[in-house]
Amino acid sequence: MDKSAFGLFGLGVMGKSLCRNLAKNGFKIAMFNRHVDGVEVDVAKNFKANYSELSDASAFDDISAFVNALQTPRKIMLMVNAGKTIDYVIEDLLPHLSKNDILIDGGNSNYLKTKERGDYLKSKGIHFIGTGVSGGEEGALNGPSIMPSGDVEAYNNVKPFLDKIAAKDKNNLPCCTYVGPEGSGHFIKMVHNGVEYVEMQLLAEVCTILEASGQNLDEIANTLETWKSTTDSYLLGITIDILRKKEGNDWLVKKILDKAGNKGTGNWTTIASAELGVPSTLIASALFSRYTSFYKEERIQLNENFKTETTSSVNSTSTEVLEAYQFARIINHYQGFKLIAEASNKFSWGLNLSEIARIWTNGCIIRSTLMEELVIVFKETTNILTNTQLIASIKQYRPSAKKVVSQCILNDITAPCLGESIPFFNGITTANSSANILQAQRDYFGAHTYKRTDDDGVKSHHTIWK
Known part of the structure; x- marks a missing residue:
């Protein structure tokens, strides 16, 4: 039998995109999706039939047949929901696996659980690779950023597959690297998502400020378009597209209910920060801003109780808002990588911050020109606020950040992440703090x-x- 080289378990949005990516890159794959009467029937077979690149792929809804269709040592990537589902899938697969087979968890699993699963599977003779994958549906299809961790020997067995399907950086190197020991891959993906929360929140705040200064959404989109020359990013680009999308004569985004969801990684990042004693204050602010948004009915009630008659009148130029945004983004990246560095020290992971930044320069959601700069910065330091160029940038942007945040406070405009960037920076650059009073x-x-x-x-x- 002509067996498949790689298996993918779970055909949700990301799983399907990764299958097509693998197939387009010439790999013979086996695909599995569970059978649930009346709910999930012939998912793998129907998926195969819809895409010509999957003509050589094998489709299964029977676990035994799926596992037996793979070359040994088997390489199976799990793309199922994080949490207990991963444990159930592992237990379902174990009776069919052989010694030295490799399971790859490509979901957003908690890094502590990944370590536990790795230890458990090691006792069964099975290798486990906890792997962060970023890029969303489009990234998974065309090239995501991939963050594998675990047993090095097992990683080397799957490296050709992961490298091939990963996005490529500006030097055409794969945005995939061996991160470190088990758990570290999911940890940095978790922090990636925390940084992502802040980047999204900052752009939302920027839009609110520019609108309060008198610009409509088309004008805001045009303003953000001019920012690309100095501070481009994937999230900036999609925000511009969102602002320009119309439904009839009105902007679609205006019709979207202002209750932001989350899938837990921002929560985990905030918890990890607290457990490690690292002040990731912007990530916490972005997370709690989402939580606040969910209290829609209470917000409406309290708005009636406390609304004022004055209208917002923000006296800040677009350039000042841009510089405030750039200031806060530097602080966000400082905090995110500081958390990674502290975790690396605590758990003896030996993480390479420059290499982590490099694999985040393409394919992932937080790719940006700033991230490209950090690849170089981290070759010299683990603290970006000691870099000469970034010190100069902070000094340039700080006056605008203070002015814009002050204008937000005076005009009752909610800007938690922009607002938090100032006191955090003041605190981290204060030689003699008020903590002596706390100790007393x-x-x-x-x-x-x-x-x-x-x-x-x-x-x-x-x-x-x-």
Whole structure:
């Protein structure tokens, strides 16, 4: 039997796109989707029939037949919902697998669960590769950013497949790299999504500010178009497209209910930040902004209670708004990569920040000209705020950021991420903070002790304060 080289389990939107990507790149694949009477019937067979590039692919809804159709060691990529579903799928597959087979989890799994699954499967003689995949439906089809982690030997077995289907950077290298030990691939994908939350929120805030300054959505789109020459990104481009989309004589986006959803990765990133003691404040602000948006009915009620008669009158130029946006984006990327660096140190992952930035320069949702700059910056430092060029940029953009944020506060305009970028920057650049008062308070009511500045912080001290 002419067996398939690679298997893909789960034919949702991403799974289907990856199948077509693999097939277009010349790989003989086997595809599996479950059978549910009246709900999911002949999904794999029907999918195969709809696309000519899948003519050599094998389609299954029987797990045993699917696994047996693969060359050994088997390479199976799981594209199913994160959480318990992954565990159920693993248990369903295990009886049919052989020693040294390889399972690849390409979903948005929690990195701690990925580590647990890797350890569990290792005890069964099965390799596990937790892999972040970014790019959405289009990226999965035409070339995503891929972030695999786990056993190096197993990774080398799947590397030719992942490299081939990945997006390519400006040097035509695959936007796929071995990230590190198990769990690290899903961790950096989680942080990627946290940074993505902020980038999306910042653009939403920018649109609100420009609209308050008197521009309609077509004019805002034209303004954002001019920003591409200095701060281009995938998210900037799609926002411009969204602003220009009309339904009849009105903008479609105006008809969309302002309740933002989320699938958990921003929540996980915020939790991981708290657990690791890293102040990823913009990611938390973007997450909580989504949560706030969901209280639509309460917002309407409270708007009636607290609305003022004054109308917004933002006195900021488009250039000042652009510079405020650029300022906040640098802070966002500082915080995101700081979280990755701290996790790498804590878990001894040995992550390469420059290489992570490189695989995020194409295929993924947060690709941008800034990310391309960071590839070079991270070759010299792990802290982008120590880079000479970025220091100059921050100094240039900071006055505009302060002005725009001040205008938002004075005009009751909600801009949580732009707003948070200023106090965070002030805090991280303050040599002597107010935390000494906090330490004194903690010692006063809880005898938690404190260190002193006049003995090099060596000894712990306690004072009877009253």
